Amino acid sequence: MTPLSRHGRLLPALGLVVLLAGCGGNENTLDPHSRAEGKITQIFWVVFGFSAFGFGVVVFLLFLGWWRRSKETLPFGGGEKAATGLVVGAGVALPIVLLVALFVYADLFAMKATGAPPRGSAQLTIDVTGHQFWWEVRYEGTSAVTANEIHVPTNTRVAIVTHTADVIHSFWIPELNRKMDMIPGQSNRVLIDATKPGVYAGHCAEFCGLQHAHMVVLVFAQPRAAFDRWLARESKPVSGSPPPEFTTKGCADCHQVRGTQAKGHVGPDLTHFASRTTLGAARLTNTRTNVAEWLRDPQGVKPGNKMPDLGLSNADVQTLTSYLESLR
Amino acid sequence: MAVASPPVRRRIDRLERIWAERPGVLGWLTTVDHKRIGLLYFWTTLVFFAAGGAEALAMRTQLSQPEEKAIGPATYDQLMTMHGVTMIFFFIIPMTTGAFGNYLVPLMIGARDMAFPRVNALSYWIFLGSGIFIYSSFLIHSAPDAGWFDYVPLALKRYDGGLNIDFYALGLIFNAVSSTVASVNMIVTIFRLRAPGMSWNRMPLFCFAMLAASLSLLLALPALVLDCVFLELQRKVGFHFFDVAHGGSPLLWQHLFWFFGHPEVYIIVLPAFGIATSIIPTFARRKMVAFPLVAMAELLVAFIGFGVWAHHMFATGISSSVLVLFGAASMMVVIPSTIQVYAWLVTVNLGTPIFRAPLLFIGGFITFFVLGGLSGIMFAAIPLDQATTDTYFVVAHFHFIIFGAAVFPLLGGIYYWFPKVTGRMYDERLAIASFWVTFVGTALTFFPMHIVGLLGMTRRVYTYQHGLGWGIYNLLETIGGYILAAGLLMIAGNIAWSMRRGIPSGRDPFNGGTLEWATSSPPPHYNFAVIPTVRSAYPNWDEEDRENDLLRLEDDELVLSTGHETPLSTVNDAALDRVAEMPPESPWPIVVAFAVSIAFALVLTTHYVAAAAFFAAAVAAVGAWNLNEPEEA
Numbered sequence: 001m002t003p004l005s006r007h008g009r010l011l012p013a014l015g016l017v018v019l020l021a022g023c024g025g026n027e028n029t030l031d032p033h034s035r036a037e038g039k040i041t042q043i044f045w046v047v048f049g050f051s052a053f054g055f056g057v058v059v060f061l062l063f064l065g066w067w068r069r070s071k072e073t074l075p076f077g078g079g080e081k082a083a084t085g086l087v088v089g090a091g092v093a094l095p096i097v098l099l100v101a102l103f104v105y106a107d108l109f110a111m112k113a114t115g116a117p118p119r120g121s122a123q124l125t126i127d128v129t130g131h132q133f134w135w136e137v138r139y140e141g142t143s144a145v146t147a148n149e150i151h152v153p154t155n156t157r158v159a160i161v162t163h164t165a166d167v168i169h170s171f172w173i174p175e176l177n178r179k180m181d182m183i184p185g186q187s188n189r190v191l192i193d194a195t196k197p198g199v200y201a202g203h204c205a206e207f208c209g210l211q212h213a214h215m216v217v218l219v220f221a222q223p224r225a226a227f228d229r230w231l232a233r234e235s236k237p238v239s240g241s242p243p244p245e246f247t248t249k250g251c252a253d254c255h256q257v258r259g260t261q262a263k264g265h266v267g268p269d270l271t272h273f274a275s276r277t278t279l280g281a282a283r284l285t286n287t288r289t290n291v292a293e294w295l296r297d298p299q300g301v302k303p304g305n306k307m308p309d310l311g312l313s314n315a316d317v318q319t320l321t322s323y324l325e326s327l328r
Numbered sequence: 329m330a331v332a333s334p335p336v337r338r339r340i341d342r343l344e345r346i347w348a349e350r351p352g353v354l355g356w357l358t359t360v361d362h363k364r365i366g367l368l369y370f371w372t373t374l375v376f377f378a379a380g381g382a383e384a385l386a387m388r389t390q391l392s393q394p395e396e397k398a399i400g401p402a403t404y405d406q407l408m409t410m411h412g413v414t415m416i417f418f419f420i421i422p423m424t425t426g427a428f429g430n431y432l433v434p435l436m437i438g439a440r441d442m443a444f445p446r447v448n449a450l451s452y453w454i455f456l457g458s459g460i461f462i463y464s465s466f467l468i469h470s471a472p473d474a475g476w477f478d479y480v481p482l483a484l485k486r487y488d489g490g491l492n493i494d495f496y497a498l499g500l501i502f503n504a505v506s507s508t509v510a511s512v513n514m515i516v517t518i519f520r521l522r523a524p525g526m527s528w529n530r531m532p533l534f535c536f537a538m539l540a541a542s543l544s545l546l547l548a549l550p551a552l553v554l555d556c557v558f559l560e561l562q563r564k565v566g567f568h569f570f571d572v573a574h575g576g577s578p579l580l581w582q583h584l585f586w587f588f589g590h591p592e593v594y595i596i597v598l599p600a601f602g603i604a605t606s607i608i609p610t611f612a613r614r615k616m617v618a619f620p621l622v623a624m625a626e627l628l629v630a631f632i633g634f635g636v637w638a639h640h641m642f643a644t645g646i647s648s649s650v651l652v653l654f655g656a657a658s659m660m661v662v663i664p665s666t667i668q669v670y671a672w673l674v675t676v677n678l679g680t681p682i683f684r685a686p687l688l689f690i691g692g693f694i695t696f697f698v699l700g701g702l703s704g705i706m707f708a709a710i711p712l713d714q715a716t717t718d719t720y721f722v723v724a725h726f727h728f729i730i731f732g733a734a735v736f737p738l739l740g741g742i743y744y745w746f747p748k749v750t751g752r753m754y755d756e757r758l759a760i761a762s763f764w765v766t767f768v769g770t771a772l773t774f775f776p777m778h779i780v781g782l783l784g785m786t787r788r789v790y791t792y793q794h795g796l797g798w799g800i801y802n803l804l805e806t807i808g809g810y811i812l813a814a815g816l817l818m819i820a821g822n823i824a825w826s827m828r829r830g831i832p833s834g835r836d837p838f839n840g841g842t843l844e845w846a847t848s849s850p851p852p853h854y855n856f857a858v859i860p861t862v863r864s865a866y867p868n869w870d871e872e873d874r875e876n877d878l879l880r881l882e883d884d885e886l887v888l889s890t891g892h893e894t895p896l897s898t899v900n901d902a903a904l905d906r907v908a909e910m911p912p913e914s915p916w917p918i919v920v921a922f923a924v925s926i927a928f929a930l931v932l933t934t935h936y937v938a939a940a941a942f943f944a945a946a947v948a949a950v951g952a953w954n955l956n957e958p959e960e961a
Contacts, residue, residue, distance in 0.1 A: 044712055091669065
């Protein structure tokens with residue numbers, strides 16, 4: 001039913017990796033597909049390596065305490081003085097050296113990779129606005145508006161500018177970069193620069209209400225030419241007018257279909273609805289059956305979402321589904 | 329105390345008479361005895377712990393598989409919020425400072441009560457009132473539901489129109505009253521009521537930890553209270569503190585919340601450190617290595633803890649220079665913890681430890697604390713924090729700290745001081761079994777959360793989709809949760825059985841080094857027949873001094889059997905300053921708390937005039953409480 005398919009990716013095999021390998025969906029923080037995420041992954045494994053060692057030392061000392069429980073000296077024979085020395089050495093000096101090194105490496109140097117892309121440094125700017133419980137996507141410099149599915153060209157510096165229409169959300173594509181909160185009155189910038197074509201998913205990362213769990217965003221990274229074709233089509237309005245039910249049943253009050261009288265701004269833009277692979281922030285795959293189910297019972301499919309139950313007859317549902325599926 | 333001479337027996341009888349409280353239920357309602365108040369706290373917080381645990385199990389059941397429908401999102405959000413609120417404000421803080429601190433600190437420093445016994449009673453009754461207040465929200469299905477962190481704008485009236493958030497904000501303000509007075513009481517007690525001779529360098533590390541936690545609590549709570557007051561003013565009266573359209577800022581909530589919220593973590597774990605530094609020397613049968621370093625580390629943790637709050641906000645887009653500053657502070661706070669970890673490990677290695685249940689729990693504590701601490705360092709590496717924050721990786725990290733590092737010592741501490749409080753031994757075999765079940769349950773519940781968090785599972789979700797590869801880890805976590813619950817029930821069973829059937833333990837079954845073991849089990853109302861002499865950090869191991877106490881009892885030196893009294897000493901050297909008259913039991917604390925409870929309920933339902941009347945009644949009751957001070961010298 002859900003569109004987030006599993007495709008196993010292999011990771012370098014080491015410790016925790018054994019557990020992670022092959023189990024990932026496409027939201028694996030440690031499976032980077034951008035330079036920024038590569039840096040994050042690198043920091044993780046560096047800290048993980050030192051941590052595993054440190055944890056090993058502590059568990060070893062605990063075990064040693066039990067093993068030598070009848071002996072009143074340290075293993076190397078020291079007494080109180082040596083013990084205090086050990087506390088100062090292992091508890092103060094060594095951590096200071098390691099932490100300073102980590103600080104310089106992670107917080108001074110590596111941090112640049114995940115920092116906000118400076119204005120003018122990006123080749124493409126996309127405004128993403130969080131709503132309860134979906135994502136509005138606008139391509140700067142075009143009239144393209146879509147929802148929940150962001151197309152980007154690969155190997156291109158794309159600045160995502162985050163906004164919110166209501167509460168705080170957080171935009172996060174685990175395989176591409178850090179997360180960036182969407183805060184009222186503030187627009188934050190985060191870089192997306194996918195190195196490989198593919199579909200990268202992410203969940204809203206800041207608790208935003210009843211359907212926080214079903215607020216999924218998909219990033220489609222595609223070669224430049226394919227992306228340009230997609231954007232050109234997405235920018236165009238549709239021709240032809242919707243069936244009367246689209247207005248009489250209230251759809252047009254909340255949704256926009258560019259090129260028609262429907263100019264609502266509450267819910268997602270539906271201009272090229274049929275070109276999207278999912279609906280309801282990836283709650284369902286975009287099939288005729290699912291669209292009909294959504295129209296019939298939006299609160300049953302995604303309880304608490306902002307689309308009310310419209311009380312549609314079966315005939316209404318069929319007409320509207322056909323129309324929506326024609327919006328390519 | 330072998331055979332007492334007639335004058336000694338007379339003195340002890342007189343102490344018994346002076347310090348006795350009313351029998352029966354009424355005695356518990358009007359008590360000012362720190363031990364009885366400690367027990368009231370203990371049993372009450374256990375009830376809240378059970379509630380918070382039940383909420384957790386319900387959530388784990390809902391998350392056991394993808395798209396599970398056991399619990400809907402509205403209920404889930406209430407359970408999630410109340411689990412956090414309960415465990416922090418109604419379990420750990422009142423359990424550590426209220427139950428353990430209250431019961432043990434006066435005994436450890438050789439005092440007869442807390443500095444302000446009636447304030448102590450007040451803090452308990454206010455705490456109980458605030459707990460009933462916030463839990464009553466479940467009766468109308470309006471429990472707080474915006475998470476324990478309660479971010480705005482989600483918590484504003486526009487997005488959360490019911491009483492849910494009002495229960496939260498008022499409940500926490502209410503609860504903060506209790507914690508504030510309790511902290512002041514603890515600080516003054518530790519400053520002034522130490523037995524003559526107990527200078528700072530001889531004070532038990534447990535008391536250092538309680539002092540550090542109380543200072544932190546006192547300084548951190550105002551930020552939370554202010555935040556909640558702002559929120560209520562916005563929700564109920566229409567102010568605009570968090571409203572961008574009117575020049576407010578939603579980040580203001582976060583800054584104030586985490587200015588409280590991060591010190592809060594240390595407030596939670598410091599008492600646990602204190603328990604570890606009590607249990608380790610006893611069972612390792614030697615004093616703590618690097619004692620002054622550990623004492624300083626405990627205070628330092630509390631201090632640096634105030635400079636790291638923004639690491640909860642690394643993904644909000646605050647400027648990178650601020651990020652770096654808070655990243656650096658977050659790394660600094662590691663040092664006092666490593667000092668303590670190595671001090672504990674080295675003490676165990678240098679001593680000849682007996683691995684009884686309390687020490688096993690401390691072993692579990694060290695394991696989990698280091699695990700949670702190491703994953704904590706990852707959050708000081710800013711880019712990594714920005715990737716892992718708000719995922720289950722964080723949930724794993726802080727549960728290893730809050731459950732592994734804070735609750736494990738509490739469980740060990742329950743076993744350790746059980747004979748002191750009840751005069752009976754717990755069942756050792758069942759205790760050891762309960763440790764292993766709890767240990768395995770904790771590891772299985774929380775470890776897979778690291779993995780599932782790295783696989784992209786965000787926090788605070790009531791369900792998740794099929795095909796993400798998260799299901800198996802969540803199922804393991806749920807199984808772990810039930811194992812953990814079984815372990816905790818074994819501990820509860822052990823307590824319940826041993827309270828009635830345990831073999832008598834005598835005064836000091838473990839040969840502990842601190843003063844609580846110098847008096848009988850359970851201790852008499854007046855704690856010590858004679859105020860003990862202190863000449864080291866482990867006075868109960870100074871046999872000469874303890875024999876000397878008996879002689880001083882014969883000589884009527886610092887027995888103080890003429891009044892309801894305890895000695896005061898100077899802050900630094902703990903030289904005997906003067907003898908203070910302590911107030912007897914009183915009905916006023918519970919009356920004040922009752923009036924305040926009604927007042928809060930009236931504010932909740934926007935009956936402001938009636939609420940003001942009840943607040944006035946509370947103030948009047950405080951006046952009456954003072955009129956009722958004892959007159960005899």
